[in-house]
Amino acid sequence: MEMYFTKNHEWIKVDGDKVVMGLTTYAVEQLGDITFIELPEIDAETKQNNVLCSIESVKAASDIYAPISGVVTDVNSELENMPEVINKSPEENGWICKLKMVNTDEVGSILTKDQYNDLLKEIKE
Amino acid sequence: MQTMIALKHTPLFNNHVKHGAKMVPFGEWEMPLQFESILGEHKYCREQVALFDVCHMGEFYFKGNLKKSGIEQAFPFSLHKIKEGTCKYGVVLNEQGGIVDDLIVYRLAVDEVLIVVNAGNIKKDFKHIQQVLKGEYTFVDISEKTAKLDVQGPLSTEVLKEHFGDEINAIPYFGFKHLQIHGEEVLVSRTGYTGERGYELYLPYKKVTEVWDFLLQDKRIKPAGLGARDILRIEVGYNLYGHDIDETITPHEANLDFCIEYDKDFIGKEAVVKQKNSGVLKKRIGIKTNTRRAPREKNRIQIKGKEVGHITSGCYSPVMGCGIGIGYIETQFAKQGNTISIGNGSIQIEAIIADPQFFKNKSIRT
Numbered sequence: 001m002e003m004y005f006t007k008n009h010e011w012i013k014v015d016g017d018k019v020v021m022g023l024t025t026y027a028v029e030q031l032g033d034i035t036f037i038e039l040p041e042i043d044a045e046t047k048q049n050n051v052l053c054s055i056e057s058v059k060a061a062s063d064i065y066a067p068i069s070g071v072v073t074d075v076n077s078e079l080e081n082m083p084e085v086i087n088k089s090p091e092e093n094g095w096i097c098k099l100k101m102v103n104t105d106e107v108g109s110i111l112t113k114d115q116y117n118d119l120l121k122e123i124k125e
Numbered sequence: 126m127q128t129m130i131a132l133k134h135t136p137l138f139n140n141h142v143k144h145g146a147k148m149v150p151f152g153e154w155e156m157p158l159q160f161e162s163i164l165g166e167h168k169y170c171r172e173q174v175a176l177f178d179v180c181h182m183g184e185f186y187f188k189g190n191l192k193k194s195g196i197e198q199a200f201p202f203s204l205h206k207i208k209e210g211t212c213k214y215g216v217v218l219n220e221q222g223g224i225v226d227d228l229i230v231y232r233l234a235v236d237e238v239l240i241v242v243n244a245g246n247i248k249k250d251f252k253h254i255q256q257v258l259k260g261e262y263t264f265v266d267i268s269e270k271t272a273k274l275d276v277q278g279p280l281s282t283e284v285l286k287e288h289f290g291d292e293i294n295a296i297p298y299f300g301f302k303h304l305q306i307h308g309e310e311v312l313v314s315r316t317g318y319t320g321e322r323g324y325e326l327y328l329p330y331k332k333v334t335e336v337w338d339f340l341l342q343d344k345r346i347k348p349a350g351l352g353a354r355d356i357l358r359i360e361v362g363y364n365l366y367g368h369d370i371d372e373t374i375t376p377h378e379a380n381l382d383f384c385i386e387y388d389k390d391f392i393g394k395e396a397v398v399k400q401k402n403s404g405v406l407k408k409r410i411g412i413k414t415n416t417r418r419a420p421r422e423k424n425r426i427q428i429k430g431k432e433v434g435h436i437t438s439g440c441y442s443p444v445m446g447c448g449i450g451i452g453y454i455e456t457q458f459a460k461q462g463n464t465i466s467i468g469n470g471s472i473q474i475e476a477i478i479a480d481p482q483f484f485k486n487k488s489i490r491t
Binding site: 032033035036054056058059060061083084087 | 159162163164165352356416417418419421440441469470472
């Protein structure tokens with residue numbers, strides 16, 4: 001599965017039109033201890049870069065954006081009572097939801113791992 | 126052209142940076158927000174024993190006749206009634222009855238007290254007390270020479286006994302003793318800001334790095350930052366000056382009138398007596414939500430769509446498993462059990478009014 005990244009610090013793993021998404025290690029480090037996540041509804045329609053759901057950490061509340069347009073097919077319900085899983089394993093067990101992509105072309109507008117690492121270098125300077 | 130004013134550092138700043146702590150501005154100071162994780166440090170304090178750097182707080186030393194010097198005028202409670210070897214929590218007020226600061230007074234001897242104040246109010250508090258003094262006395266701000274470390278958690282006595290000796294067992298809640306640790310004399314009081322059994326240590330600034338390192342050599346003790354400290358204190362309903370209490374809030378509004386003695390004279394007495402008789406328009410309350418979402422400072426409190434108050438502190442509470450907060454609401458609605466709605470920007474959170482001492486911890490007093 002190919003892994004891509006967005007400018008909003010989400011990651012996606014793509015397999016055909018099936019997508020799994022979550023927050024990057026960098027995003028989670030910035031947020032701090034996650035205390036709450038409002039998972040999206042299954043069957044909800046998503047539009048790339050629109051707000052998908054919300055998340056809270058000890059510090060603040062934040063929005064999570066849809067990395068691609070499509071439909072939510074599954075959510076990681078474990079996160080409802082144990083949002084700390086996101087802190088422990090942001091890019092594996094802390095996956096947030098699964099989506100069915102409607103337009104596979106959208107992947108072209110998302111960053112590769114190298115491009116995302118470059119973005120992080122710029123931010124940290 | 127902008128002038129950057131450098132933030133102040135405690136003597137432990139370099140230790141914290143070396144430890145990898147996340148350093149953040151706190152008033153005029155740069156302090157550790159967390160060493161590893163805020164929730165991890167909170168849990169460790171509630172279950173074991175955590176160490177906090179609170180050197181930024183202020184300390185004043187007074188020596189003189191408590192009555193003749195006029196110092197009693199600055200306080201709405203009697204200093205001379207505080208037993209030697211014990212301390213007392215209270216507030217000091219302005220002429221309008223507004224809270225200038227909340228603080229702790231230690232009765233060191235018949236004519237000596239130590240007054241411990243919030244970091245952001247050191248100059249203000251010093252002036253407040255100094256203005257009433259007369260005759261012969263010594264009154265000095267020793268904040269820059271006095272370091273403070275908090276050791277808090279259910280295992281604190283057991284662990285500190287090994288370093289301070291058995292004498293620590295004899296210190297009652299709100300009592301204090303001068304004890305020795307690692308060759309240094311330390312004032313050890315059984316007080317704290319976390320709701321756990323614990324101690325506040327006062328020692329010379331130049332010795333604090335050694336004592337901090339010495340304590341952390343005991344692997345049972347872990348450092349904790351201000352992030353954890355904030356959750357710990359909200360869980361037991363303790364106020365944070367500048368947020369839950371300030372000069373626009375009076376003791377009756379804040380439910381801090383328990384420390385007022387009406388049979389003495391003090392700055393703000395007239396205003397306080399007026400409020401005691403006529404009542405107040407707003408009251409401090411605790412808030413418990415039905416979600417993991419946290420109420421945040423400045424969120425509005427609504428009942429049936431009408432704004433009736435606001436939040437002054439809030440967080441997710443690991444102990445309660447939900448969002449909790451402290452706030453103020455119109456007095457007529459300030460009843461525990463009343464349902465309220467909190468405006469979180471774009472979202473409304475449902476909540477109820479609760480006792481701000483969200484949970485009671487038995488180990489603190491035994």
